[in-house]
Amino acid sequence: AQTVTQSQPEMSVQEAETVTLSCTYDTSESDYYLFWYKQPPSRQMILVIRQEAYKQQNATENRFSVNFQKAAKSFSLKISDSQLGDAAMYFCAYRLRSGNTPLVFGKGTRLSVIA
């Protein structure tokens, strides 16, 4: 079974600074997707960024980028120029690429942004 581990229950960052959220996962599969989702207090699930395992290039979306290390099964999220609106729960998630399979989530990291 696949598992996703987020070892940082809480993190904080100063506004305009950079923060990195950690995620590791365990799988015996080679073809999969990895995601970071943001869940603000409204509890909506907002997709932040997606990475296909077969792509070596790290995904980026504006201020958000990942460091994907396939051999180490590591998938960290870097948020640059942090903004107050970035404060939320962040979930790392895994999904097999074949078939229509569910997401497997980590336990989440609560990010606070300090003005």
Add this chain to the structure above:
Amino acid sequence: GAVVSQHPSRVICKSGTSVKIECRSLDFQATTMFWYRQFPKQSLMLMATSNEGSKATYEQGVEKDKFLINHASLTLSTLTVTSAHPEDSSFYICSASGGAHQPQHFGDGTRLSIL
């Protein structure tokens, strides 16, 4: 972008009643829908996977007779919590996918409170 509508957003009801939650894909056909449950300060846990026209597949520990799932059309899945009790109080969220390799789109969730 793809939109998933989930209703109701908030339900408060007495112990012993049944509650139905709807999940609709508004602008795409969802061959598969997933139902997750999220307790306070915890992650999303998969309850069941529902494929249009067939019986849902439940995760271990989820009572299929208590959480009835129907996916009768390509745009609608329903979750009925039967004879709800206070321990069923939680945040329930659905996601829908148009098929393998298609992204999952989340509804806004339903906050269920059983008194």
